[in-house]
Amino acid sequence: xxxxxxxxxxxxxxxxxxxxxxxxxxxxxxxxxxxxxxxxxxxxxxxxxxxxxxxxxxxxxxxxxxxxxxxxxxxxxxxxxxxxxxxxxxxxxxxxxxxxxxxxxxxxxxxxxxxxxxxxxxxxxxxxxxxxxxxxxxxxxxxxxxxxxxxxxxxxxxxxxxxxxxxxxxxxxxxxxxxxxxxxxxxxxxxxxxxxxxxxxxxxxxxxxxxxxxxxxxxxxxxxxxxxxxxxxxxxxxxxxxxxxxx
Numbered sequence: 001x002x003x004x005x006x007x008x009x010x011x012x013x014x015x016x017x018x019x020x021x022x023x024x025x026x027x028x029x030x031x032x033x034x035x036x037x038x039x040x041x042x043x044x045x046x047x048x049x050x051x052x053x054x055x056x057x058x059x060x061x062x063x064x065x066x067x068x069x070x071x072x073x074x075x076x077x078x079x080x081x082x083x084x085x086x087x088x089x090x091x092x093x094x095x096x097x098x099x100x101x102x103x104x105x106x107x108x109x110x111x112x113x114x115x116x117x118x119x120x121x122x123x124x125x126x127x128x129x130x131x132x133x134x135x136x137x138x139x140x141x142x143x144x145x146x147x148x149x150x151x152x153x154x155x156x157x158x159x160x161x162x163x164x165x166x167x168x169x170x171x172x173x174x175x176x177x178x179x180x181x182x183x184x185x186x187x188x189x190x191x192x193x194x195x196x197x198x199x200x201x202x203x204x205x206x207x208x209x210x211x212x213x214x215x216x217x218x219x220x221x222x223x224x225x226x227x228x229x230x231x232x233x234x235x236x237x238x239x240x241x242x243x244x245x246x247x
Contacts, residue, residue, distance in 0.1 A: 085151045113135070125169070204222070
């Protein structure tokens with residue numbers, strides 16, 4: 001898989017995967033699968049899978065194709081059943097994408113996430129992994145069989161990340177090792193997302209609108225960041241994290 005990095009700033013570094021854009025994301029219900037085919041490779045119990053996408057054609061095509069794989073059982077959204085893996089289909093991974101993933105997995109610590117997307121910045125790649133994304137696929141080259149194999153792999157506790165994406169993650173870990181006692185700032189994925197938007201110049205109202213949170217929630221998150229970092233204000237917080245190499 002070919003990826004290029006357009007080095008502008010630490011905030012705007014990009015990982016390009018080159019495949020067709022898909023609309024912004026939201027939860028979409030998925031009809032129940034057929035259980036009409038068998039395979040020697042199929043696990044004894046099908047892996048329950050939920051799909052997160054906003055593009056009807058991608059949704060219908062994916063659901064139709066995955067019905068032919070006995071390894072997975074697609075669970076309708078809102079059915080209340082236990083989900084093993086969340087399959088996320090997106091175009092460019094933006095902050096809204098990450099916010100949708102965070103809402104979908106809220107309170108589900110055992111849920112694994114497989115992301116199929118076009119491109120994302122390095123900071124968003126790191127945030128995605130922090131949210132629980134353990135499988136990443138390039139849609140232009142991936143087949144439905146590849147998707148199923150990734151789902152099976154992550155459900156078994158393994159990661160499914162292209163080798164070309166390991167570089168940014170390794171660089172991030174090395175930066176963490178240089179940041180203070182314990183090698184970490186103690187920020188969660190949501191706090192890092194808000195800091196990134198602050199660094200991009202957005203105010204509280206704009207951040208709340210982009211992430212679909214109330215302004216009160218955003219102010220609370222920023223207040224928590226300032227307290228956790230021991231800084232005096234939001235500007236100091238952004239500068240602190242940028243100097244640490246985490247944005």
